[in-house]
Amino acid sequence: MALLSIKNLKAKINETEILHGINLEINPGETHAIMGPNGSGKSTLASVLAGKPGYEVTDGEVLFNGKNLLEMPPEVRAREGMFLAFQYPVEIPGVSNTNLIKSAVNEIRKYRNLEPLDAFDFISMIKEKAAMVEIEQSFLNRSVNEGFSGGEKKRNEVFQMAMLDPVLAVLDETDSGLDIDALRIVANGVNKLRRNDNAFLVITHYQRLLNYIVPDYVHVLYKGRIVKSGGKELALELEEKGYDWIKD
């Protein structure tokens, strides 16, 4: 059974239809990349999957682990194992990174009928995952994303992803605003999380990220539809030719 199965998904925001019927299947162990020019609906797809308020699904179906994803409130989607790495992570004054991640980990454990993580296990887990994305301990005591640089925010997203160990991670333009070093750190973090029982959906405008996170499949999203799918070589072709040849 596919981990994620999207059929004829249509969605609108403020009465404007953005997604005009998306079809996509993702199996465990796979990494899919979605590319496309600005305004093609890439971030809308990520938002609809995560259940962001303001987006209205008008048609189609999304099954996640065989369950109807669209009926779940955002927090239940997360507890079911869906993670969205945000393009623009918000700042949350007064709430420390540690506090946020502790609440999140324990909410998800509760949903799966597990006891809250004890303090000792939690700390050793935090240390391990923080090292993976080269995050310092002091960083964890700071308020979530407050005063973080663009690179720090993105690393924090991948750190949270590592802590929550999702079944499906959606990365929404995680490469935007990153210099080459930060990009490598973020990509390495993601690669370490890839297993044959989870999957990744990497949304990006540029091929560059896909040199580091090598996808199994590449899809081109244009004007709210997937107009072309292929292997990783499709990304290189797009890099070379641009998006214009797709548009015709």
Add this chain to the structure above:
Amino acid sequence: MEENNNILDNIAESEYKYGFVSNIEQELAPKGLNEDVIRFISAKKNEPSFLLEWRLRAFRHWQKMKEPNWAKVKYPPIDYQDIHYYAAPKNFNKYKSLDEVDPEILRTYEKLGIPLEEQKRLAGVAVDAVLDSVSVATTFKEKLNELGIIFCPISEAVHTHPELVEKYLGSVVPYTDNYFAALNSAVFSDGSFVYVPKGVRCPMELSTYFRINASSTGQFERTLIIADEGSYVSYLEGCTAPMRDENQLHAAVVELIAHKNAEIKYSTVQNWYPGDKEGKGGIYNFVTKRGLCEGENSKISWTQVETGSAITWKYPSCVLKGDNSVGEFYSVALTNNFQQADTGTKMIHLGKNTKSRIVSKGISAGRSDNSYRGLVKISKKADGARNFSQCDSLLLGDKCGAHTFPYIEVANQTAIVEHEATTSKISEDIIFYLNQRGISTEDAVALIVHGYAKEVLNNLPMEFAVEAKKLLSVSLEGSVG
């Protein structure tokens, strides 16, 4: 809290059996306020003449005063002649079992984690378990007696320690201070009296919960706490459970006196009925709280968590008279629906090297209005005085208001006064971000609010802090999303 104690009080009082009740038969003073009513109240309590005279002077002064209108709150005019100023304590047992109590109230109790027996007591259900509380309170009282600490209703202290009451009552908040303080002085019903003798460190938190033999005092409460040289006391006022009261107008006065090297810590959790979601009903809470750091090196610390009342008008203050004395004010004021709060503090620096610290955290939700109003005054002689103020506002939604009115008066060149302020908003984006991490909207708001209010909550005694945290979450329920 006072209302809650009625069962306990009734039992306790039946033992003490009103040692000084006069033979006046009436249980309720007629509506309205005049000298006869004041004489009636005083006679009911069999008060010494100094107190009656003081009440009358306060009343005469009050008649010449005008109700203040500078606060950023709106309410219809109060008809002071349409209020009963004295009512005998009523039996609080309104119900036979919890089944008869409003399920909405029970649901709130549950969320606050109040044990079942306690729920019964709060809701006014007759219970035997209260007898246990009385015995606990008695043990507690014996221990205080051994140390020479006086902790009793002020109506009792008037008889047992008239010299202390006469010396200190009105010494920090004179009846001339303001309209509501004058009214309170004229008609106050009851309240707490605490005296901690020289060098004694009170070994437990004093709370109204354990104050037995107190009658219903909710409306015009009067509290007087004196910490003699080198002593320490921590006093807790209030209760996290939602409190209803038939009296809409509340005007309390609290006076604290800290002598040389003494420290008073005063913590409040206020959760009076705020009115319904449309803004109907609710308590008007006009409170005057002031502490005098009388002696050198004395310290007074106010910590308050204010979530209740339709209107809150309250500025717990410190007069730093003794050299090197310290005043602190930590406040979380939360308003939701149609609540209005105008609250803050005054730090009056008179002595040398006096220090004050103000941490105010306002949280507004719904259509509420939340104002911080604070005065830092450094007098001419206060060499080396220091103040640090931090005033933060947090907004939930876009129909509420947050306002900050800091007043700073400095008459001494050596003073250092710092003021920091921030305003932030819990946006939908933040909530969605937390939702996406598996955290429900309710828990997300709680996480943000607890983080925001942490510095203040950390100043509450631990058990109180845990309750206060829950209270903040419950008070904000349904305010987002």
